[in-house]
Amino acid sequence: MTRRSSSVTIREVAQQAGVSVATVSRYINRNAPVSEEVAERLEQVMTSLRYAPHAAARHLASRKTYVIGILLTNIPSDFFVPLLFGIESVVRPKGYNLLISTGQFSGHDDTSLPIGPHNTDGLLVYADSLSDDELTMLHSSNFPMVLIHRTAPQPLNIPSVTIENKAATYKLVEHLIMQHHKRRILFLRGRSHQEDAYWRETGYRSALEANGIPFDENLIISGEFEREIAYKSMTQFLENGKQIAFDAVFAGNDDAAIGVMTALMEHGHRIPEDIPVVGFDDLRLSAFLTPPLTTVRAPTEEVGRIAANQLFNLIEDKPTEGITLLPTEIILRRSCGCLA
Amino acid sequence: MTRRSSSVTIREVAQQAGVSVATVSRYINRNAPVSEEVAERLEQVMTSLRYAPHAAARHLASRKTYVIGILLTNIPSDFFVPLLFGIESVVRPKGYNLLISTGQFSGHDDTSLPIGPHNTDGLLVYADSLSDDELTMLHSSNFPMVLIHRTAPQPLNIPSVTIENKAATYKLVEHLIMQHHKRRILFLRGRSHQEDAYWRETGYRSALEANGIPFDENLIISGEFEREIAYKSMTQFLENGKQIAFDAVFAGNDDAAIGVMTALMEHGHRIPEDIPVVGFDDLRLSAFLTPPLTTVRAPTEEVGRIAANQLFNLIEDKPTEGITLLPTEIILRRSCGCLA
DNA sequence: CTGGTTACAGTAACCGGTTACACAAAGCGA
DNA sequence: TCGCTTTGTGTAACCGGTTACTGTAACCAG
Numbered sequence: 010m011t012r013r014s015s016s017v018t019i020r021e022v023a024q025q026a027g028v029s030v031a032t033v034s035r036y037i038n039r040n041a042p043v044s045e046e047v048a049e050r051l052e053q054v055m056t057s058l059r060y061a062p063h064a065a066a067r068h069l070a071s072r073k074t075y076v077i078g079i080l081l082t083n084i085p086s087d088f089f090v091p092l093l094f095g096i097e098s099v100v101r102p103k104g105y106n107l108l109i110s111t112g113q114f115s116g117h118d119d120t121s122l123p124i125g126p127h128n129t130d131g132l133l134v135y136a137d138s139l140s141d142d143e144l145t146m147l148h149s150s151n152f153p154m155v156l157i158h159r160t161a162p163q164p165l166n167i168p169s170v171t172i173e174n175k176a177a178t179y180k181l182v183e184h185l186i187m188q189h190h191k192r193r194i195l196f197l198r199g200r201s202h203q204e205d206a207y208w209r210e211t212g213y214r215s216a217l218e219a220n221g222i223p224f225d226e227n228l229i230i231s232g233e234f235e236r237e238i239a240y241k242s243m244t245q246f247l248e249n250g251k252q253i254a255f256d257a258v259f260a261g262n263d264d265a266a267i268g269v270m271t272a273l274m275e276h277g278h279r280i281p282e283d284i285p286v287v288g289f290d291d292l293r294l295s296a297f298l299t300p301p302l303t304t305v306r307a308p309t310e311e312v313g314r315i316a317a318n319q320l321f322n323l324i325e326d327k328p329t330e331g332i333t334l335l336p337t338e339i340i341l342r343r344s345c346g347c348l349a
Numbered sequence: 350m351t352r353r354s355s356s357v358t359i360r361e362v363a364q365q366a367g368v369s370v371a372t373v374s375r376y377i378n379r380n381a382p383v384s385e386e387v388a389e390r391l392e393q394v395m396t397s398l399r400y401a402p403h404a405a406a407r408h409l410a411s412r413k414t415y416v417i418g419i420l421l422t423n424i425p426s427d428f429f430v431p432l433l434f435g436i437e438s439v440v441r442p443k444g445y446n447l448l449i450s451t452g453q454f455s456g457h458d459d460t461s462l463p464i465g466p467h468n469t470d471g472l473l474v475y476a477d478s479l480s481d482d483e484l485t486m487l488h489s490s491n492f493p494m495v496l497i498h499r500t501a502p503q504p505l506n507i508p509s510v511t512i513e514n515k516a517a518t519y520k521l522v523e524h525l526i527m528q529h530h531k532r533r534i535l536f537l538r539g540r541s542h543q544e545d546a547y548w549r550e551t552g553y554r555s556a557l558e559a560n561g562i563p564f565d566e567n568l569i570i571s572g573e574f575e576r577e578i579a580y581k582s583m584t585q586f587l588e589n590g591k592q593i594a595f596d597a598v599f600a601g602n603d604d605a606a607i608g609v610m611t612a613l614m615e616h617g618h619r620i621p622e623d624i625p626v627v628g629f630d631d632l633r634l635s636a637f638l639t640p641p642l643t644t645v646r647a648p649t650e651e652v653g654r655i656a657a658n659q660l661f662n663l664i665e666d667k668p669t670e671g672i673t674l675l676p677t678e679i680i681l682r683r684s685c686g687c688l689a
Numbered sequence: 690c691t692g693g694t695t696a697c698a699g700t701a702a703c704c705g706g707t708t709a710c711a712c713a714a715a716g717c718g719a
Numbered sequence: 720t721c722g723c724t725t726t727g728t729g730t731a732a733c734c735g736g737t738t739a740c741t742g743t744a745a746c747c748a749g
Contacts, residue, residue: 016466016467016490016705018704018705018706019705019706019707020705020706028728028729029728029729029730030705030706030707030729030730031707031708031728031729031730031731032727032728032729033706034706034707034708035707035708035727035728037706038707040707040708041708041726041727041728042725042726042727043727043728044726044727044728047727047728059486061461061465061466061467062467062705062706063409063467063704063705063706064405064408064414064467064468064706065404065405065406065408065409065414065468065704065705065706066405066409066704066705066706066707066734067705067706067707068404068405068706068734069403069405069406069409069704069705069706069707069733069734069735069736070705070706070707070708070733070734071706071707071708071734072707072734074405076448085430085431085433085434086430087427087430087633087634089430089433090425090426090427090429090430091425093425093429093449094425094451097449097450097451097452101450101451101452101463104463106448106450106463106464106468107448107449107450108416108446108447108448108449109433109437109447109448109449110437110441110446110447111434111437111441112437112441121401123441123444123446124446125401126356126401127356127401127402127403127404128404128405128446146399150356267637270637292634293427293634294427294632294633294634294637297607297634297637297638297639298634298637298638298639299637299638299639299640299641300639301639356735358734358735358736359735359736359737360735360736368698368699369698369699369700370699370700370735370736370737371698371699371700371701371737371738372697372698372699373736374736374737374738375697375698375737375738377736378737380737380738381696381697381698381738382695382696382697383696383697383698384696384697384698387697387698402735402736403734403735403736404736405734405735405736406704406734406735406736406737407735407736407737408704408736409703409704409705409706409734409735409736409737410703410704410735410736410737410738411704411736411737411738412704412737
């Protein structure tokens with residue numbers, strides 16, 4: 010109830026040490042020389058008083074928050090753990106803090122973003138957590154941003170860190186075709202506006218085409234990159250009267266693959282003997298599934314590290330890459346029929 | 350390079366709307382009546398100017414950051430995803446932001462905490478991310494804190510949200526003894542100063558004692574609740590000359606259980622036929638392991654939600670619980686020998 | 690009609706830092 | 720020794736909000 014914030018201010022430190030506040034500030038920020046003697050005195054006073062600079066006051070005066078923000082989607086995915094740790098690993102040593110926000114932010118013009126120029130020095134934007142319009146607006150005021158698993162809308166020049174989706178998907182689908190002689194591969198697409206989803210589908214189509222297999226719209230169902238949704242889609246597909254024949258499944262990502270595998274097993278299909286299933290991401294759990302999941306390894310932690318580094322380049326006016334495309338690698342395990 | 354921050358200030362808004370800054374502030378914070386007419390005018394001006402209050406200025410003046418911090422350990426675990434989403438789900442609707450920090454913060458007296466009273470309104474402290482000393486210090490200045498998976502050091506009165514560790518472990522160990530007739534159960538202990546680890550070990554010992562099985566120090570090895578470490582400990586135990594007999598494993602948690610299972614399989618043991626393995630946490634992946642893991646379900650997302658709510662109670666001077674102990678539930682799957 | 694309340698609004702001090710400007714003393718090459 | 724640079728420090732304005740204090744006009748019970 011005591012309103013008085015008992016926190017120590019720079020003036021108290023200055024007084025105790027017998028110097029001016031400017032000197033204290035200079036010592037703290039090491040941005041101007043301070044005599045050896047005063048430095049020692051300050052060090053003592055500061056620790057004895059347990060002085061911690063007030064972040065907001067500092068921010069207000071210097072226009073630096075030492076905070077970077079990350080906008081995630083509101084889908085809780087294990088995928089975020091390596092991403093966050095990758096980001097943290099570069100943010101922390103720089104003395105920055107990480108403000109995190111999940112949710113779809115688009116559309117609500119009335120409520121401004123919880124995270125933005127008013128409380129951060131830069132933003133990491135994951136996938137479609139922000140609309141093109143919002144991106145455009147923020148970019149127009151020159152606010153440092155780096156996109157993750159997404160590229161900037163056309164005229165905008167925003168660095169972007171993403172992974173090779175198409176080539177890997179192509180390779181994996183071709184693997185199913187060539188090595189396992191599958192020709193009717195069910196494809197679980199992600200959300201249409203999601204770039205990862207788009208490129209994976211493109212890779213799928215290219216692989217079919219390159220191998221003379223006609224594309225069949227009936228073999229495309231919605232997976233949304235979410236386990237539950239994939240489970241429902243798959244179940245519905247299996248129970249649907251049409252009974253469209255298929256001989257393998259590309260699940261879109263590993264999370265969806267889990268849903269697919271559960272649905273298939275519940276309907277008495279063996280994996281991979283009856284139906285091979287493959288995913289994308291190589292989540293930590295994927296190697297431990299039954300059977301272990303054939304998938305594409307995405308260097309997610311590195312994506313986080315590189316994105317954060319790019320953001321700091323932007324903040325520090327250093328040169329940045331336009332698009333960083335990290336290589337992916339297909340991981341053959343038992344679920345596709347390999348390593349049997 | 351243009352140093353001038355082009356952001357709109359409250360004074361510009363006031364001027365454009367022909368009122369004083371005080372009125373604008375009052376309207377924004379809805380803490381004093383403003384005439385209908387002025388309100389409308391302000392609404393218009395604010396959207397046309399794209400006004401967003403400067404968070405730091407606001408914080409400095411009002412002494413509220415609208416940010417809560419969470420301190421995690423630096424071990425990337427899937428466990429954090431439900432925890433974070435639970436927290437986010439209560440923090441966001443309150444209009445608060447979430448500042449996240451990972452790492453061991455204890456010991457470094459010189460470097461003050463990256464997150465604390467200087468930049469947040471309250472702190473969620475996970476397990477031993479903070480030392481007792483730091484906790485004591487922060488608590489002495491009446492800073493709102495809630496502990497997660499840890500209780501406060503004795504004289505301190507800090508709310509704490511944790512789960513039932515002992516009873517569930519007891520039940521699970523007893524299950525191995527009674528249902529599966531195991532008597533030499535290997536136990537992978539966690540870090541000694543971690544409370545979850547302590548209570549699980551206590552549950553293990555009680556179950557043995559209650560069933561007349563003598564405690565054998567040789568059956569305790571170090572798992573640290575980490576997959577890699579558990580894998581190494583288990584491998585070393587198996588290859589050690591002593592060849593101590595055991596007939597089941599309680600892995601400490603699910604992550605360690607994965608390491609244990611890998612090590613056992615590599616040495617030709619079948620799970621559960623030769624050696625049953627059980628864990629704790631019920632990670633999202635645990636149901637999908639080979640074999641599916643018998644474990645204890647921890648309501649982690651709820652832990653996050655409740656902890657965040659407690660913290661807001663503290664911040665808003667509402668009554669709080671001392672310790673919230675959430676119930677856990679044992680989940681029998683195939684890895685213990687059930688559901689074969 | 691009067692004194693008291695309420696609704697609405699403005700002025701300016703203040704939150705706790707940073708930093709432009711000013712200045713004294715010391716160091717130094719010529 | 721003289722001017723000039725460098726080093727070390729202080730004073731006070733400023734960052735962009737909030738809010739205590741003050742004041743006016745409208746409203747209302749008696």
